[in-house]
Amino acid sequence: MITKLARQWAVATGQSNRWKVISRFPSYHGSTLGALAVTGYDALTTPFAPMLRTMPKISAPTAYLDRDDLSFEERGIRYANQLESTILDEGPESVLGFIMEPVGGASTGALVAPDTYYGRVREICDRYGILLIHDEVMSGAGRTGEYLAGDHWACRPDIVAMAKGLGAGYAPLGAMIASDRLVAPIMEAGGFAHGYTYAGNPLACAAGVAVLAEIDRLDLVANAASMGIRLKDGLRILATRYPFIGDVRGKGLLLAAEFVSDRETMEPLPTHLNAYSRVVELAYERGLIIYSRRTRGGSAGDHFLVCPPMIVTADEVDTILNVIDDTLSALANELHLPVEAAR
Template identity: 45%
Template sequence: MSHVLHRMLGKTYPVAEGGAGVMLRDRDGRDHIDASGGAAVSCIGHGHPDVLAAMHAQIDKLAYAHTSFFTSDVAEELADHLIARAPAGMDSVYFCSSGSEAIEACLKMARHYFVETGELKRVNFISRRQSYHGITLGALAVGGRMKDRAAFAEMLMTGHHISPCFDYRGRRPDETAEQYGLRVADELEAKILELGPETVCAFVAETVVGATLGAATAAPGYFKRVREICDRYGLLLILDEVMCGMGRTGTLHACEQEGVAPDLMAIAKGLGGGYAPIGAMLVSKRIAEAVRRGSGLFPHSQTYVGHPLACATALAVQKVIERDDLLANVRRQGARLEQRLRERFGNHHHVGDIRGRGHFWGVEIVADRASKTPFDPVLKLNARIKEAAMERGLMIYPMGGTADGTAGDHVLLAPPFIIDAATVDTIVERLGDAVDAALGTVQPI
């Protein structure tokens, strides 16, 4: 009996023993294509020699020094690297150990900024339904994944939510994509006016929605309108690029493709590629300067902030991505992945939508394609697809609640940036077989 408290108590998990490139091997010697990067984490694959060498070198030099006493050369170098490539206006980086921690830091910095500038009434955060910003209490409070919030609702600060920008299920037949995007963006202004502009601290959004909606991209013009509204009423724009950022969508930051820059940004997953736990908050110059002119203090700290080993690891990962021009491969193989997914599932009776960008794609499964009716959530179809995929040596990221938070199923693909055309083809073939096998257990297809 395992003494590890696993995600699902009572479930027996295969034991991972090794990884190389896009493959993970279990104790029984079976290889699995990591087509989801774990949880969109393993951006350069497993066992990369350059990253392992950088980790060994850093351990030999310095593994840990608490940031109340020291900075480190590698933390400074990584911060310089990130800011040189960051969205316009970014000035500073706060390193932490996960995406949830990065979101917590963003929430506290947003509030702290308004404390420093004397706008003490700004306490409200607005986000979107069907969003996911992390599993800690602050992140749950601003997140819109209601099933995760339910058991802790009485403990959470009040969260205010507007509609997601979810074209497949939200756009009316009489709207263009642009009209739809502007309509749901304008819900932000309505919510600000409802709460009182002087009380709103920030709007929090995933640039491309990951786990809850399966790589749902925003409608054209949506984020530009959001940016305009934030500026009009003086609140901050916090972009959550924990899952969709750091090259996942074909540009280093997903917001580059939206033509906007945030005030605060959370990154993680692809930052360290899974080799060490690391996340970060990127802070705009105007926020950093306000704190410097004021108290000079960010009242937030955790034990492993700026961990030298984690920073060395992330720097090595980022250097590999840049040196090997892996973002070009993301764009190239991402186009092939989209093509192959549409060839395989475009006329499938139970695939309602195929959406995404770069190496970030979602396939939504429906009971009825014409009406977009989801399967009964009791069937746990997304979990069945995951099991069928694992049996075929394929790792995917499944999720339920896609349609309304309770019903709906999708699978998310987020393969490493290093994949080639042959691997893309194999991923789609195995996924197609897995989807059909899982559907065969719930109804004839």
């Protein structure tokens, strides 16, 4: 849907040669054939490869994995510059947009780029007249401690996609936000050629309005920020006890921990251990719902996401951390992973 809006803007403004949407690997943008074309997650895209018009990909800014002499921030610039070289390789006049998750979801395990990345990407998009699209389906509506995750870097995209948090995860509701600069030419040219049976569904929208009012009334964006700090600090403490945690990352209440077999090299755990699915099962048995995937395109790099409801309290964060501690201890025991110190 987002890429269709972008394309219709290009057509309406006399730029119909622009159609390529560059995206990142790994990434996840949805399960339709159109969304899979910009998704970078082999386990989900490979079966459909012959049916897809696969779009150009650049690396997701996985600076935490790099072992070079550059600083974290220098790596941010290097990753952003990949966008420019891909635009030049593809032919700038054929590129329509660049889509990215400002804070990653399940495909990367809450990946956060170096601070330098965001502004540089905006600059590059502006230089070539390319639309910057933020996929905030996971990160939007306050989860990261700002209403939009892009706000952490004052980064203004041209189009934003939101969903999950808009309906508090209960009402099926998604939204696409674009500036009048994009919308006006499309409307003048006859309107957005897209629709669903349930688009603009009044029941879901009413729930969404109520959710937004509650987010404001309870100041849940601020709660996500402060509880997120408490939770992330707690996960970092757990990482000192469980050396198979190689990285703790994310923002606000969109957090993840990645498992490794060697913290220095960031070598992933052997895939046959299936640590990513076992950790979820062990947590569930202990009353905690977490989520997991693999960060290296779906084939390796086990991680788990911790994303409690935005109303979570300090006591509940501490309970979550205790359950995760217990879960990791059981996982270590089962998979013969190292544990640093006595609990």
